[in-house]
Amino acid sequence: MRKRVFVYEYLSGGGWRDYGEDAAADELLPLGLSMRDAMVADLVRVADCSVSAATCVPVNTLPAGAVPLRPQPGESAFAFVARQSALHDLVWLVAPETDGLLARFQRTVGDARWLGCNAEAIELSAGKRATLAHLAAHGIATPLAFEHAPGIARWVVKPDDGAGGVATRVHTRHAAAREDQALRAQAGAALTLEPWVEGEPLSLSLLCDGHKTEMLSVNRQRIAIDAEGRLSFEGVTVNALGRDDPRTPALAALAAQVAEAIPGLHGFVGIDLVWHPQHGPVVIEVNPRVTCAYVGLSTALRRNLAAELVATGLRGQAHEREAAHAGA
DSSP states (O other), X not given: OOEEEEXXXXXXXXXXXXXXXXXXXXXXXXXXXXXXXXXXXXXXXXXXXXXXXXXXXXXXXXXXXXXXXXXXXXXXXXXXXXXXXXXXXXXXXXXXXXXGHHHHHHHHHOTTTBOSXXXXXXXXXXXXXXXXXXXXXTTOOOGGGGTXXXXXXXXXXXXXXOOTTTTOEEESSHHHHHHHHHHHHHTTOOEEEEEOOOSEEEEEEEEXXXXXXXXXXXXXXXXXXXXXXXXXXXXXXXXXXXXTSTTHXXXXXXXXXXXXXXXXXXXXXXXXXXXXXXXXXXXXXXXXXXXXXXXXXXXXXTSOHXXXXXXXXXXXXXXXXXXXXXXX
């Protein structure tokens, strides 16, 4: 029997209309479309899967083989996802953690159909400051370790639950960073101020199934900072560090540490970090969902990651049925 999989990426699925800040939606929408299309392209090659995907932006195409779905007039994003969830066996969803969106979608879909992290892991990872404190308590290096270190030359102010580097500003004076944080906080923004950790910006792509964690790739992030200190994300080079890179063992150990510290991580997970010249890997944030590094990764690794995620989801459903039967 063919398994029905629904792919929903928040902005291309209609969330661009109510994301809030138009500039943020404009910046994130192309990234969202690229992730959605990569996910769908992998899924349509999975045997015994029928694939549907939300498509709701003015100019939109889907990879061949997927059925496009649109919300009904006036239907909210959550109502649309709930309705489609009931019609599908599995739901693979990407949304920002901002304002609790991703966690709310997880609870809307429910554990049985959800391909991804559980709600508790999502909620912890959504708060950047809370995530860093949690990881630091588990012995993992984060920017918090640099707060009182001599020689820090830059500080960063960013939304505590933001995505994609939106509204992120880098300052060369601590006083200017505090002022920026205070001014934006007066407007109701939840912001975090951290030391800017110097080094090479990298990310890890993980595949987690609740029992083991595989580091799929080490990716190189392209980040730009303009003359006013505004940070922008300019893309990622997937699988940039080979297995023979001397940093790879330490990064694989870090991936396992993070997964152990946040046990609800499941499916595709991303870790943003900086490789500091003296201190090695410093975790910046954990992304409990598909990230831009998914795009092209199946091809780079010569394996269909979507097929593996679907198989993991189906095994989880089977275990739940067995547990329910045993308890009956």
